[in-house]
Amino acid sequence: MLRFDELFLRMSSESTLIIGAGPAGLAIAGQLHHLELPYQIVEQASTVAPAWYRHYDRLHLHTVKKLSHLPHKPFAESLPQYIPREDLVAYFEAYAKEKEINPDFGVTISSVKKEGQNWVATSTGGQVYPAKQVVICTGFNRKPHEPQWKGMERFKGKIVHSRFYKTGKAYAGQKVLVVGMGNTGAEVALDLFECGAKASLSVRGPINIVRRDTFGRPVQETAILLSKFPHVVGDTLGKLTSILTVGDLSPHGIERPDVAPARQLRETGKTPVIDVGTVDRIKAGDIRVFPTINSFGEEDILFDNGQREAFDAIILATGYRPALSEFLDSEEGIFDGNGYPANWKVEAQPGLYLLGYDVYTPGGLLLSIRRDSERIATDIASQS
Numbered sequence: 001m002l003r004f005d006e007l008f009l010r011m012s013s014e015s016t017l018i019i020g021a022g023p024a025g026l027a028i029a030g031q032l033h034h035l036e037l038p039y040q041i042v043e044q045a046s047t048v049a050p051a052w053y054r055h056y057d058r059l060h061l062h063t064v065k066k067l068s069h070l071p072h073k074p075f076a077e078s079l080p081q082y083i084p085r086e087d088l089v090a091y092f093e094a095y096a097k098e099k100e101i102n103p104d105f106g107v108t109i110s111s112v113k114k115e116g117q118n119w120v121a122t123s124t125g126g127q128v129y130p131a132k133q134v135v136i137c138t139g140f141n142r143k144p145h146e147p148q149w150k151g152m153e154r155f156k157g158k159i160v161h162s163r164f165y166k167t168g169k170a171y172a173g174q175k176v177l178v179v180g181m182g183n184t185g186a187e188v189a190l191d192l193f194e195c196g197a198k199a200s201l202s203v204r205g206p207i208n209i210v211r212r213d214t215f216g217r218p219v220q221e222t223a224i225l226l227s228k229f230p231h232v233v234g235d236t237l238g239k240l241t242s243i244l245t246v247g248d249l250s251p252h253g254i255e256r257p258d259v260a261p262a263r264q265l266r267e268t269g270k271t272p273v274i275d276v277g278t279v280d281r282i283k284a285g286d287i288r289v290f291p292t293i294n295s296f297g298e299e300d301i302l303f304d305n306g307q308r309e310a311f312d313a314i315i316l317a318t319g320y321r322p323a324l325s326e327f328l329d330s331e332e333g334i335f336d337g338n339g340y341p342a343n344w345k346v347e348a349q350p351g352l353y354l355l356g357y358d359v360y361t362p363g364g365l366l367l368s369i370r371r372d373s374e375r376i377a378t379d380i381a382s383q384s
């Protein structure tokens, strides 16, 4: 007769291990629950979707609700088109409850490797999780990326990564520089302005910007529709729309790249800025734009064009890194030519899946998480 620990190992090694209980982890757990397939899920934090508890207060999804929900549970009719952060948190909690998703909380996986036919994940606390398949759902935004500049350590003001930014109220009356104009940087600058701070942006190069709603239609839906046409049509219309609706920001310090938004996304994975009001504030002169930082002084910043300006605080909206190499034993087949993680199935490592890393498809990450969770679950089911 098998001992309990042997039985546990055998049962575990016939099931799937999901690492991370953000939206991607919840999505694949929801799919496996639907198919009545066994799985275990671990999460380093103490709640599901912890990033959404942490994100800044004013955040609403930039993607529409019908294209942003998890599998088998649309958002409630009563919720608005662009879901507010706190409603999303409640939705993720309700999803976990409804689909009976009970992660092992407080478990940080520090190693994932193949042993024989099975996968073995080990936590920092020494727990061992054997599994037939592993689905990595640790997020594209796992580690904040914090560039270093000359003299940074001398700066007397506050320097904080956008990961820790909650509201502009804490900065009212202060001169604040937001470094980086991706979606987060653009919205944080707007939030700072609306909360009474003197907000500026430091912008590194040309940026594709699209309005969240264009000609009465969500830009996400338009992008998906245009992606079905030959590229030349979608790229031309997309670029034209951006020119017509956003206008020329070059007098304010922001150039438009030659490449169309859709093509840039397709080829480099760089998402255009989906504007929710920052552009108008820049045009009105309420948010100033500076070029790349050259170096820090004690109280001021020297920019690449020789301009020098004093600031009370710096918010680094400089993005994140998935940092998969920190725990994956083998990188075979993991990264593509742009250095981004492969999506869904790692062909070179049977039984290993990645969910939540598709930066190339128009429509947003939540939509691709829903789509790919289905592909992964179907693939796992075919091997059961």
Ligand SMILES: Cc1cc2nc3c(=O)[nH]c(=O)nc-3n(C[C@H](O)[C@H](O)[C@H](O)COP(=O)(O)OP(=O)(O)OC[C@H]3O[C@@H](n4cnc5c(N)ncnc54)[C@H](O)[C@@H]3O)c2cc1C
Residues within 6 Å of the ligand: 019, 020, 021, 022, 023, 024, 025, 042, 043, 044, 045, 048, 049, 050, 051, 052, 055, 059, 060, 061, 062, 063, 068, 107, 108, 109, 110, 137, 138, 139, 140, 141, 142, 184, 327, 355, 356, 357, 363, 364, 365, 366, 367
């Ligand atoms: C500010 C912001 C706004 C966004 N808005 C939109 C939007 O409008 N529409 C859209 O489609 N997408 C949006 N996204 C992108 C994306 O949908 C979200 O980042 C989403 O949370 C991704 O889900 P995820 O599960 O892949 O990653 P995460 O939410 O980051 O979840 C990963 C989980 O893995 C856990 N974890 C990490 N490492 C380990 C480990 N070693 N061991 C155990 N657990 C671990 C983490 O604690 C976390 O809970 C936005 C992203 C950001 C940052």
